[in-house]
Amino acid sequence: MLLPIALLVLVAQAQAAEPFVGFSPEAALKQREIEARFDAALDPNDQRAWMKEMTAAPNHVSSPHNKANAEAILAQFQSWGWDAHIETFQVLYPTPVEVQVEMVAPTQATAHLRENNFTEGPDAAVLKDALPAYNVFSGDGDVTADVVYVNYGMPDDYKELERRGIDVRGKVVLARYGGGWRGLKPKLAAEHGAVACLIYSDPRDDGYFVGNSYPNDANRPLDGLQRGSVNDITLYSGDPLTPGAGAVKSAKRLAIKDVKTLPRIPVLPIAYRDAQPMLEALTGPVAPPGWRGALPFTYHIGPGPTKVHVKVQSEWSLKDVHNVIAMMPGSEAPDEWVIRGNHHDAWVMGAHDPFSGHGAMMAEAKAIGALVKQGLHPHRTIVYASWDAEEPGLLGSVEWVETHADELKQKAVVYINSDTNGRGLLNVDGTQALQRMVNEVAEAVKDPQTNASVGERKRAKQRADGYARRAAGIAGTTADRAAERIITVRPMGSGSDYTPFAQHLGIAALDLGFSGENDLGGVYHSSYDTYDTFTKFGDPDFKYGIALAQVAGRAILRTANAERLPFAFGDQADGIGRYLDEVKRLTDARRALAEDLGQLLDDKAFELAADPLRQVGPPQRDDHVPYINLSPLENAVARLRRAGAAFDRAIAGTTLVPGQTAMMNVLLKDAEQLLTDTRGLPNRSWYTHMIFAPGLFAGYGAKTLPGLREAIEEHQYADADKYAVIIAARVEAYAERLERATAVATATKPGN
């Protein structure tokens, strides 16, 4: 297999001095030996046994088996030689006392809020301790009202309703899962005046339309339910009562009524077998084409005559959550921490989510323990964390990070996360300062299904997908094509435990996982996410569990052992430059479109064009989109491009003396934090990272340069000008740090 040219150049550059980033040739030789021993200690049967044991009963927060898992994980870490303990927090975690959904008109039916395996088959015995399906943090309430179908319940869907003159005030909205983060559905429903929100799984999105249903494959069956959290994690994550502070016993807590992240209306998930009669009975306009799912009838919007009764009553006490924290002290830089985490709580048993990733993490910890027993201590301190209460909103990790924020800002150099894992391709989100290391690691690990490396396979997939897009007539930019030939570290949204590290504190972070060849999307957050399902349809031989351990383990060990911290900055500069280009294109496109729209509205073109018998009103007039002063940011990005290139040139072709390395590490270890601004993003100061954040209206999806981009998207143009300046200042500070690091390196560069 030939390496693509771009990568050859990159590798050749680095090889001059560094066989891989951060390592001298001698250190790299030793590191390769360590990694070979690390690999030898990985056994898929370990992961199989752990998954089997840990998924033997329901693992929701505060369940007995979840606590037992934490204790078992603790014991394992200790047995492998780690200095481990359980760190407990007290968080708000409501559990359902009564949940009920009934269709009361035009026919009567009671929704099942439990899958069939609660009562049938081998899982029934252990599922008697499981909770009914619910959306944690749903508002309490008891309402009966007509139903309106709102598609995915996203902002554009409400615009479509408005164009049809349909109001959801006083109604129950029925939304389908997908199209955006579930927590936005009740939030937007409540903002539009709905009194309750039901979320169902349409077979179009994760059921029979996609592929064979469970138990023939892992697509959602008619009784499958998607549980999940609906508190507004785009404002802040973690315990709703203690934003910004650790939820220790003595913490000052908000009153529940003062919490801004909690939905104000009841919200419950239902299966399509129960949504089907509700949808089929709706009248009113035919739903727009993009709203139609795979159920066998014409989708209508309503309102009514379908009427439902929805009741949610929860028990709102504090619950204990148990993080397992394990440390392996560094031999040379004990105060530089390389942190690795994966959660262990689940919605029900949780084979895929979280134990597919958690097993890989434990395998790494066991292998690192074995290395240490062989005398191969890490240079830096390694911290492994098994988080509790990720599912209800990253509660375990956030409270730990908030509690230890000062120490982490001092000591944490990298956080590496995983969550679900399975067959397929390596996907990486995070800081592009680590992109070079990621690419090097991906070259070093074999894909379990082919003779290629993980990196080769990923690049082949990116190129094949790019070709398919171009064959379909979707042109990409030159930068898009170049990006196909490298593993691009993608910006972080949210939805797993990297968020407090990366986006609250500004720790350089990565989120790693394999996926794409059967992601068990149809058993996601359901009682069918079991060991049997995973070993039939997910990663039957835990080969990708091994691959993830090899990738994440290498990333951890290289970061822990590198002489110079393994950052490179040309990729980071390119990435931020691309984000800025996107914002510019976005602004120009919106401006042209707004003008276009204005003219059409002036000419009453939409009224004339509309079918008078199927009246759809015109789109809302867009504000005039002003020109934003992006020059501060353009200048900052230009400086960063120069500084990143200079840094990468400086570390290529030279060998540093130890004193230089130490000086550089001081400058590099917290450089990512310079990209944060303590004022945070508009109206959500908890999110301080200026390069990426979960989108306000994208939920788990990432927005880059969010202070600027969302200001434009939401017509807050004053914020746009303001954040262009704020982001520019952070990029300048970051570039200045790189310039200083480069100066250290070039001070003695041969020939300078």
Place this chain on the structure above:
Amino acid sequence: MLLPIALLVLVAQAQAAEPFVGFSPEAALKQREIEARFDAALDPNDQRAWMKEMTAAPNHVSSPHNKANAEAILAQFQSWGWDAHIETFQVLYPTPVEVQVEMVAPTQATAHLRENNFTEGPDAAVLKDALPAYNVFSGDGDVTADVVYVNYGMPDDYKELERRGIDVRGKVVLARYGGGWRGLKPKLAAEHGAVACLIYSDPRDDGYFVGNSYPNDANRPLDGLQRGSVNDITLYSGDPLTPGAGAVKSAKRLAIKDVKTLPRIPVLPIAYRDAQPMLEALTGPVAPPGWRGALPFTYHIGPGPTKVHVKVQSEWSLKDVHNVIAMMPGSEAPDEWVIRGNHHDAWVMGAHDPFSGHGAMMAEAKAIGALVKQGLHPHRTIVYASWDAEEPGLLGSVEWVETHADELKQKAVVYINSDTNGRGLLNVDGTQALQRMVNEVAEAVKDPQTNASVGERKRAKQRADGYARRAAGIAGTTADRAAERIITVRPMGSGSDYTPFAQHLGIAALDLGFSGENDLGGVYHSSYDTYDTFTKFGDPDFKYGIALAQVAGRAILRTANAERLPFAFGDQADGIGRYLDEVKRLTDARRALAEDLGQLLDDKAFELAADPLRQVGPPQRDDHVPYINLSPLENAVARLRRAGAAFDRAIAGTTLVPGQTAMMNVLLKDAEQLLTDTRGLPNRSWYTHMIFAPGLFAGYGAKTLPGLREAIEEHQYADADKYAVIIAARVEAYAERLERATAVATATKPGN
């Protein structure tokens, strides 16, 4: 309502000398008076009564009621003062003796080949004389074999099958309607070795997914069947036994076995109620996303275990077809014929198809008869034709055109067609030499549902649609945006009776109809296409029947009465120029894609990218796409642009003397024929028009510059170079004719 600037300029230019194209100010005044009287003679109750009478029984070719209709139409024309007769031809028209579809494994079921109204409700009595659903010209045969689902059964679908290693040899293919012309489905199936072809109507395409089903609306119900012809009209249209010659009694006929346009395998349409168990039982790979319809299960490809028995046995004798031809002699230029046509045969009763358009045509004929009785004779001869046997492949019109080809080439100046008609927007296909007239006529007719003109409403719709595309991120060219502000006459494909005029002889032609706001797509070619359906869901008050009569009647009367024939050529030059630009972009895009693909194949990127458990092979390597010598065509188009602009300038701002007008009309009346080449298109010499044709793999869909474009699409690059020269010669000849006409006009232009 303000006119857009582009149109104001255009109208202003023309008004200098011509209030509308071809008319002096004095003649235009008189013409306006004629059109006002014409409008006054139109009565929607006529159209209602004609539709009710003509749809009272099945109207397939050779049925008694179809013949009775022809006689009734003849009598009407005669009563209105037309010189009318029935002209009969003897054509091959097979009728079913035995048609049968049975699922024989894994379960047994017999397909219904009749809709439920054959046996239930008020239509049952007359439907006892209807034929069962069939695809006319199906091969005879009796086969039993495993089923393979082939999506739409188009060329790309067979490529997908090949990538999955699935062979249809010896199998029955099950294709869904849509995605391309039905006749291609059995043709491609047979070419790939299938032994039979079933075509079903998926509710995704014209059933409940689209909107409420019949009888709640006009989308296809579970028992709805789409009949239709499957002979290969892309090679030639008309009677399969007499290509190029009129099927008169004495005609020399091919033996059936020598006919190249007939499918070699049995093919039948089925309803989704019968396709559903066949599809649901299929195993094999899950169908690709784009193949999945709206039935409530996972679509698989097969082959098997579904096995079906298919039998077709037809009676292959010659049948009489009866065209009604009515003439109104011209007072000044009796040897210049303006022809108008619409067919009267139907698959079953045929309210929408064909009587919605046919009624408008009759209304025009009645009104013209009334004008003549008032002494307002047309200057040119007007011919109205009610065609038989359009449904089995334009048999009535083609045989008439072939019989009278020499006379038509001498005398026919314009042919104007209609077929189905309903609520919505005016759509016009044809020669762009008539685009200016079309726009003028559309300004003069009121849209029945708004206060706007038909033209204003159409332009508003084009602009609103363009905005929606741009809002979805699909950028168009500047030419696309300009085109939104004018009614663009679109290139002709096929599927109605304009084909022999426009594409076989090169008569300037238009196809007119209103559509878009409930096209009754789900009753198309079914026994539910009834008077009741049409008056409930189609055009309840025949308002658009009136509007069509107003548009088509004006086009006929203006062409008949214009002093100078109402052509303008800047639009024609722009149109051909756009087609050439498209071909250039197509070629460049294919070349880039072929190179891209070659590299990916060399690198084995597709193998690496594919999921090993769901193996899909790589796409087929594309030939290297050579550079085509387009310069002859580019030079010809440049000359045409100059010539078209010069002509349009010459006729603006001047008044011709009668001798000049006569000289110009001699040059203009057959100019369109200069765009034909008697050698015809590659492997289909019957199609002689070099600017547009039905696509070889598009069926009813148009291909522009077809000799060139299809050569590139089908990798016949030698043909591409050859046809670039052939087309260039025709465009040069056409431009030269315009230059001569311009010279006539400018000879006495004031100030010249």
